[in-house]
Amino acid sequence: MADRAIFHDFVATRSDRLLRTAYLLTHDWGVAEDLLQESLAKAWFAWPGIDEPEAYVRRVLVTTYTSWWRRKWRRELPSDDLPHAVAHDPPGGEREELWQAVGRLPARQRAVVVLRFYEDLPVAEVAGLLGCQEGTVKSQCAKALAKLRVDESIVKELHR
């Protein structure tokens, strides 16, 4: 059980890392800050009953993000279809294109990509965070990677 007395310390020491995850989800530092604060405020009310604060806040962060996206509060314009591949490098290069493509993924797929490839969480944990089946995580991940045009070398990682 987490003591509310350590909430302040938790915010001071862990919010930077969580903010970066929020940024990968939202692609905007301002919205990321908003998402982080909203998640921490929600966590505060559940704090006395939380065993693992960081995992709990991360879960709230992801579910809050996907719920925002569903409600379209943030005026995102996600698209299921990426533009056709261009014959030449865009001005920002392939990495920039990949970053932009991640930003165009639907919220749940983006969350799966961030949790799997930035947080390096195993499928089971991602499923736990998103509140879905492991199979759903794998299929969402596969769809996301297809859209990102990440090569087949990754397929084996999907089942890790």
Next chain:
Amino acid sequence: MSAHDLRDVLRERAEAPAPPNPHRHDQIRSRIRRTRLRRGGVAGAAVAAAVVAGVSLIPGAAEPPAREITAAAEPATELPERFTADDGTEYRRLVTAELAAKGGQKTSVTVPVSGKPLDVAGVCAGTFGSRPPSISVNGKPSARATSLRCGKDMQLSPLVVPEGATEVTVTFDTKVSAYSCVSERKGGPCEPIKPRWVAWDLAVYEWTPPAEPVEPDALKAFPARLGGMELAAKAAGLGDEDRSFELVVESPGGKLGLEQLCTGELAPRMRFTYRIDGKDTGSTASCGIWKNGPFPLAMSEHAVPKGERVTITGKAALWGAATNRPVRWSVAAYVK
């Protein structure tokens, strides 16, 4: 693209410098408080209504006058403990106070005076036009302070304290209002404006002047024509001290308009007074801040003798202290 590339891109982006937010703790506390109020529902609302006014102090500041605390209240966490203005000036909160959303509220706080300039800050949950509190220092109206305006963003207003004071008592009072009355028709009775009461989070800050003067942005040029009138003369200045200027114009139609523009963090604190051929216009004008969009027209119009040269003498001044925070200003005379 490989999985390795994807990982690299995510790490690269995530490890980019994040904008610092020194107010995160305050902002989270504020969210918690709002959520708690929402969850409190009707019972919470009843409790909130019972709170007439509350005061809280940061550690180390002077104790508040106990007589003014009528109920325990959450600190005014909408207002950060510290923040940095756009021109780099560091603000430190000395004391906070709250006023409930009903008429006739009054609360006082005692503020230590270190010699650094003081500002009053406020945020309210209402809309523009909602009645702001009057502010007095040691029981005397803070005549030189501009009033706060209700808005979602924090509003700052200078607080002028008596010379040599080591502490002052600042009173926020919605019994006395900066708003007065309006007449429905010319010569008709002046009816008091129906007040819209809102809750206020208030604070007093002290700020540390920047080490070097901060250069304000360049001013946009006045339009050649404005409100059907033509630009006839203009004057400009830069500084944090009072400054006089003179414009000489001739108006064929006997109509004169005066406009002001300013840049700089303290631009909203500029005020201008005019005399036309030695006669006081009797009004004080504030400054327009024109960053984009249409010109922020707020022209004061005056009747002058047709076809005769008139001399306009004016004075530009700032409310409160402005050490190393100069304002760039410009005034223009339009004629018709």
